[in-house]
Each structure stands twice: as structure tokens, then as C-alpha cells.
Amino acid sequence: MEGLTLSDAEQKYYSDLFSYCDIESTKKVVINGRVLELFRAAQLHNDVVLQIMELCGAKRLGYFGRSQFYIALKLVAVAQSGFPLRVESINTVKDLPLPRFVASKNEQESRHAASYSSDSENQGSYSGVIPPPPGRGQVKKGSLSHDTVQPRTSADPQEPVSPVVSPQQSPPTSPHTWRKHNRHPSGGNSERPLAGPGPFWSPFGEAQSGSSAGDAVWSGHSPPPPQENWVSFADTPPTSTLLTMHPASVQDQTTVRTVASATTANEIRRQSSSYDDPWKITDEQRQYYVNQFKTIQPDLNGFIPGSAAKEFFTKSKLPILELSHIWELSDFDKDGALTLDEFCAAFHLVVARKNGYDLPEKLPESLMPKLIDLEDSADVGDQQSEVGYSGSPAEAPPSKSPSMPSLNQTWPELNQSSEQWETFSERSSSSQTLTQFDSNIAPADPDTAIVHPVPIRMTPSKIHMQEMELKRTGSDHTNPTSPLLVKPSDLSEENKINSSVKFASGNTVADGYSSSDSFTSDPEQIGSNVTRQRSHSGTSPDNTAPPPPPPRPQPSHSRSSSLDMNRTFAVTTGQQQAGVVAHPPAVPPRPQPSQAPGPIVHRPVDADGLITHTSTSPQQIPEQPNFADFSQFEVFAASNVNEEQDDDAEKHPEVLPVEKTSDPASSLRVAKTDSKIEEKTAASAPANVSKGTTPLAPPPKPVRRRLKSEDELRPEVDEHTQKTGVLAAVLASQPSIPRSVGKDKKAIQASIRRNKETNTVLARLNSELQQQLKDVLEERISLEVQLEQLRPFSHL
Amino acid sequence: MAVCIAVIAKENYPLYIRSTPTENELKFHYMVHTSLDVVDEKISAMGKALVDQRELYLGLLYPTEDYKVYGYVTNSKVKFVMVVDSSNTALRDNEIRSMFRKLHNSYTDVMCNPFYNPGDRIQSRAFDNMVMSMMIQVC
Secondary structure, three states: OOOOOOOHHHHHHHHHHHHHHOOOOOOEEEHHHHHHHHHHHOOOOHHHHHHHHHHOOHHHHOEEEHHHHHHHHHHHHHHHOOOOOOOOHHHHOOOOOOOOOOOOHHHHHHHHHHHHHHOHHHHOOOOOOOOOOOOHHHHHHHHHHHHHHHHHHOOHHHOOOHHHHOOOOOOOHHHHHHHHHHHHHHHHHHHOOOOOOOOOHHHHHHHHHHHOOOOHHHHHHOOHHHHHHHHHHHHHHHHHHHHHHOHHHHHHOOHHHHHHHHOHHHHHHHHHHHHOOOOOOOHHHHHHHHHHHHHHOOOOOOOEEHHHHHHHHHOOOOOHHHHHHHHHHHOOOOOOEEOHHHHHHHHHHHHHHHOOOOOOOOOOHHHOOOOHHHHOOOOHHHHHHOOOOOOOOOOOOOOOOOHHHHHHHHHHHHHHHHHHHHHHHHHHHHHHHHOOEEOOOOOOOOOOOOOOOEEOOOOHHHHHHHHHHHHHHHHHHHOOOOHHHHHHHHHHHHHHHHHHHHHHOOOOOOOOOOOOOOOOOOOOOOOHHHHHHHHHHHHHHHOOOOOOOOOOHHHHHHHHHHOOHHHHHHHOOHHHHHHHHHHHHHOOOOOOOOOOOOOOOOOOOOOOOOOOOOOOHHHHHHHOOOOOOHHHHHHHHOOOHHHHHHHHHHHHHHHHHHHHHHOOOOHHHHHHHHHHHHHHHHHHOHHHOOOOOOOOOOOHHHHHHHHOOOOOHHHHHHHHHHHHHHHHHHHHHHHHOHHHHOHHHHHHHHHHHHHHHHHHHHHHHHHHHHHHHHHHHHHHHHHHHHHHHHHHHHHO | OEEEEEEEOOOOOEEEEEEOOOOOHHHHHHHHHHHHHHHHHHHHHHHOOOHHHOOOEEEEEEEOOOEEEEEEEOOOOOEEEEEEEOOOOOOOHHHHHHHHHHHHHHHHHHHHOOOOOOOOOOOOHHHHHHHHHHHHOOO
16 A cells, blocks of 8 residues: 555544544454445445455455555545545545545534534634643543533534535434444543443453553553544544535534634644644653653753663563664654653653554654754643644645644754754854954955954963054054054964964963954854964965064064164264174074074174073073173173164164065064074173173063063073173174184174074974964864764755 | 665674565675675775775775676775666766765664664664665666
8 A cells, every 4th residue: 555645634534433443442443344334324336345445455454454444535535526446546636525424424523523613612722622632631521522512413513514414414323323422432531531431432441451551641541542533533524624614604603613613723733633643642641751751861851861761661561673663763863862852752652552553654743852952842732732643654744734844854953953053152152252353354365255353362471472462452453454464463373373272172261361352353153263263374374474564663673672773873883883894794693492502703782672581591601602702791891882782783784684584574583583683692792791681671572582482582582681781792892803803704604693593584484384284274174074064964 | 776785794794685676686685795705805905004094985896787786884894785777877976975875874873773783684664764765766
């Protein structure tokens, strides 16, 4: 048999009829008996009936299973509509009216419908037919109303169903009996679940009691649903359809009916929702499941791991294969764990199975887990509102509320994805407090549409950076795209290096603070911090040769701090110039970090510029064995201040061009090189003397240099500190001593030093670029991860 | 598209094998069995370098006159073997890959089921449905 798609009304109607025929509640309906009766009531030719039975496979099986029965009913409808009887027609013929079983059910059903509708007040929102799902007991109540309504049946209720009922005004005996059965159950239901007064109910009751061994709560409810269902279903489908079809005629009816008609849509929905026979979870059941859930997992919002669930459900003594299938159905998000909703669905399926219901192929909508993240509710009320439609082996998409199931189906996926997005946003939002961003970073890379703010992390070691940033802070805040970005780019590169590294380690907060903290330019908060940093690094690659910091005072300051270039130049006169000229060549090669300061003979060290490297100076001392004449420095210190300055001035120009050519962008580096040079010059002289001479230069620059955690600079910085006190001496000595001795040597040394300087600068640049590369790679990895997360959804 | 789909466990015994019933199934079973040799050969050849970089998709294992056999191996050495009809010339490599990916996803879903013991035959209806959908596409 092909899959049978039934509309909601059909579904209810058929299950009603099935329940009606399923006297022994064996889920199999014997051909003889009620089924034959039913088919005969359909007013079809016997041959047609036989054909139907053949088509639906009952003949093959020897009995009517639920699916066969449904197919048969559908074929009856097909035949009654005049279509040829064919297997395909069950699905292809659209909008079939419900099969009419003449003079039997319909009339009764219509009467029931009428009575039900008249009892709308009892059933709340239903058309009085089916009580709201939450209470099966209520359904009984509704059916109870049948009894009360019975007397009414004679009158108006007939009319609404008149189109169908009219042909058969005389209730045949069988319908009567059938009807009585309807009544009975209702009466019985009122008392209670299976008090089952009528013949129908008794067998059900027995069956129930038998099957409910394991689950007291559930047993009371499971069979009743179908019973009540058919009681009410029998009426409601025709009622609902009739109501919808003949609202006008309905109007004449009793007020109840008008009410019913008015609420037809709701009624239908309620009916359909209550029709979810075995797959609807009642309040009691739900509570029971929740309690069971709590025994395994106290946190209602938590998960039950697969192993625990396995143990739990294994206790139900169902075969593993079926449990496996139940798990497949109920683990909605396929995560190997059960949420509360999933657990309830699984439990419900287990109970259903234990009570003899076949497991569906698909998870019924009423059992679909609530999208907790989106709905944040897991109570039965939500289930009620769902148009539960399922339970039948046939996969019939609910027609009444197509949006709900589809929503339910899509929501989990959306939910899953939304969870991810939520977490991302959380992460990003939390990270906002962690890192500050330099919003002034103009997207150096025009391709990146997003301007990623540069995170400015202030580590303790970056205080000097902070100083520079402070200078820019004002402009940063005011001008998001200030040209100062160039400068910050350098600094922030370094910052970012640290910050991104830190970030990679887990979104840790920046150690320090940043001067600017605007994220405005970054619309993407998701994983933004890393991307921001990386994007900045992405921008920085453009600055492979970092643009020279615009009005960076340092280059000049580094020197100027140590000396007034103007002054020096102004002062520079013949003699001094000569001396100065001689000095630059004499500048000893820049000492490498590991190297001794080298043959820095004398360098006019700018006492101003070289500062608080006193601490490092001692290190320099032993490393500068070549330094000589420190004593001379001392001697000349006082007198040659000016000369120092001149020398420095000379030196600066010489060094500056060198440095600038090598790395114009790294202004700080330039500053450092300057300081290096100064250091060298200073170190050369006072290597062994007065290391701790206090720096005369203004603190900021040397401090900055000092804080730069670059070892290569340290030695030079140290040298600088040493030189402070002996600048004069150096300067004095330089011109006086080595001038004659090794001009060539000096020249060579100077060139060597210059080359070394450029080497260090380039090495530094290289390291920074490496860092940038690392950042970009990290960024790429994060993007790939995001892509991977998105990808699975497209494959399923 | 596929005429036969098989899931082979690490120890080279079948966990799941399904073919379109029109043909002699024994023939497909035999083809799958012989293809395991080719799979092992490919795994060992690739595994030399870096296991991490091993491709899950093995590609065409060997073609016969009527059929082509494709292979796919997971990181846990569970192999998927697919036999497709050679007459389906429109079947591109990408499609085969996507089919294997779907297979893999369904297989992991089966694995997630706590009631499934690894090494058991796969009796999941969902997996069945997915496989049948892949095989019935041609019909």
C-alpha cells in the first residue's frame, strides 16, 4: 500500500471508525462484523466493496489493519464520489468528501455533532465535540454531554448535517446501537477514564488495564483517547466539514450551533489537536514524564545523556530495535542526548508501544520537542496549541495547521543554528568589554568592507605605546578616520600582536586598557574580537612598509629629546661640524642584542636622549670592552656638551636617513634606532664609567624605547644610559682621539653599524610581519570554522 | 542512482548492505567484497603520508563493464562502498561525494543512538530511508 495522505478531518473520522470497528481493540479489524456492516452502510455495490477490500489489502492480510482500514475508507469515499477505484486514487483524488456510510453513522454522527456542538460550553473551545486535549477526562465530559444532548438530537442538530443526513432520516437499528455506544462511553467517560460502561468501553477498559501494567498514569489515558476520539470524531468530522460547508444552514440552528459555526476554525483545530489520539500527551502524562526526567536529570533544562536514557528505557523491556527506533524518532536534534521534550516524546512513544500502538515512521507533531530556545515553554498548553496531527501510519501532513509542523520542523534547525549564533553573540558581546578598539583604523584594505577596529591592548609592557596612543586618543575619538591611523597602525600592530595572541588564547581580557574603545565600525559582533584584531592585521599587511607615522614626534623627539636638533645644527659650526663629521664615521656599529656594544668608539651621545637606561647600562658595560676612553668622556663631559649635541645632531641626520630608508614606517623603531645610535655613541665612551649617570634627556622617549620589549634595543638602550653622563666625554674624545687614527676604520665601522641597524630594523619588520601573518591565519581558521558550522545544514 | 550501497565495518564485515532488488544481489555482494581489497590498498597508500590529511572520499575504486564502484572511508575505518550503474554517465564525481557525505551523516546519526552498539547491523529506519532514497532516484 502506498502511503496514504489523509486530511485532518479524514484522519479523525477514520480513526473514529476504526475504533468503532475495533471492538476487541486488537488494532486489527476482522473483515466480518462491523467492517462489513460499515461498508454496507456505505451504500456501495457489493462488488465495489469487495474490490475495495481487495485493493486495500485486507484480503491479503485477512484482516483490516489500521492502514488497510483507512485505505478502505478512502476508497469508499472515492467510490462514493464516483471515481474509479484504483490504488492511486486514494492519494490523487483531492478534496474527497468523507465517505458516507448511509443511514448509519452519518446520521448518528451528525446528531452527535449537533449534540456536541450544542455542548460547546462543555468543551470549551471545541465545537463541543472534543474536550481540550489536556484532559482526556474532559473528553469524557464532552461525550457525557451526549447523553444530555441526546434528547435534543431530534431537533435542530439535524439540520446542519442535513445535507448528509437528509437521505437517511430514519435511524436504522444498527446506528442506534452504535449511537448508544456513543452515548455510553460518554456517560462512562464522565465518571472516568475507563469505567467504560458500554460494550465498547469494557473491552477497551480491559485492554487498558491489561496494558497499563507498567504505567499507571498512562494506561488510564492511552486507550481512552482513541475511544473518545471516535466518539467525538465520528461527529466532528462531518460536523466540521458540514459546518464549514454550510455555514448558512448552520446559522439557523441553535445558538450553540451558531457558536459552533463561528468557531469552526478553532473547533477544527481543537478537534484535530485532540484527534491526536495516542500521540497527544495529557497533562498527567506530561507531569509523570517530567517527574521521571527529574529522577535522571534534576535540571529541567538540561540533557539526559544517551547512556542514561538507554538504561532508563531498557527497563521498559521493549526490544532494543524498537527502543532504537524510538530514540531515532525522539532525538530531534540528533545530539545523543534528550532534552525534556525529547524525553517526554520518547517516553510517550515507549508507553504507546507498550500499549500496543505501532510506532510511527515520523515523529508526530505533538511530540516534536519544543524549541526551547525559541519558545521557552514546555507545557502541555503548547502542545495543545499545536495542531497535533499524526499517529496514523499514513504520513498525512496536517492540513489544518500546516504552518505549525513546518515551523516545528524548521525551528529545530533554526534553533540549532540560532544557538550557535547566540553563543557567538554572547561571546562577542562579552568580548566587547574586554578589548578596546581603535576605531580610527581606516580600512587599509578596501576589500574588507568591514572596518575592523583595531584592538588596542595595553599590556604593562606597552605603556609606551599607551603614551603614543594617548596622544592619539583625542583624535581617535573624534576622528574615526584620522590620518593618525597610520601611526596607530604601527603601534596597534604591536598591540595586536599581543592582543591577538592573547585573544587566540581564549578571548582573554586585555591586560591594560586602550585609549579608544569604539566598535562602531565593526558590524559583526560574532567572533568579532578575533576578526577585528585579525582584520586589523589584515589591514596592516598593506602596510608592509608601515607608513611613516605622520607627525610622529618621536623620530625627532627621540633625537630631539636628547638634543635640540635645531640648536645643534644651529650651533654646528666649522669646528664642530668637522668634529661632527668625523664623529658619524666613528659611530661604532650598532651592537646587536647579543653582541657587545661593539666598537662603538665614541658617539656623541645625547645625554638628553639617553635616559633611564641606567638599569641596563651595567649590562652594557661589560659588553663594551672596546669602549675606551670613558675616562676621557668624563673629562670632556662637561665641556663637550655642545659638542655632543652637535655630534648627535650630525649623528642623527646620518642615522635618521639610514633608518628611514630602511624602515620609514616604524617610527618607533626609528626612534629606537636613534636611541640605539645614541646609545652606542654614549656607550662607547662611558662603557665603564658612570653608567648610572642620570639621563639628561627627557624621560619619555627613552622610557618608551625601554619599554619596548625588544632585546636588541636593550643593549643599545643600555649603552645609551651609560652614555648619558659621558656624552661630553665621548664627544670630546671622538673628535680628538680616533679621528686621526681610523677614519677609514670609522667609516667602515660606521657603515657596519648602519648595516647592522638596518638589519635589526628589517629583522624587526620581519617579525612583525610574521605576527601579522599569524593573525591572518588565525582569522582564516576562525572563518573556516564558521563555514564548517554552516555547512552541515546544507548537506542534510 | 546507486545500485548497491554497503557499509563495511572496520573489521571488514558488512554492517549494512542494500541493493536494488532488480538485480542479482549476490553479484553486488561479491563486488563489494572484492572492492574491499582496493579500499585497503588505497588506505594504506594514503596513510603513509599523514593520516590527518587523508581524504575520506576514495573515489572510483574500479570500473567494470556495467558498474563503477566508489569508495569512502571514515576516520574510524568504516567504509562505505557504492556501486553505480555505468550507464549513468551523468553522475558526476561531486554527486558521488555528496551522496557519500549524506551517507556519512546518516551513519553518524545512527551512531548517536545509544541503543546502537557499534558493530551491530544497522537497522535504523531513518538510515534505511535515506539509502533507499539514494537508490530509488534512478527508478
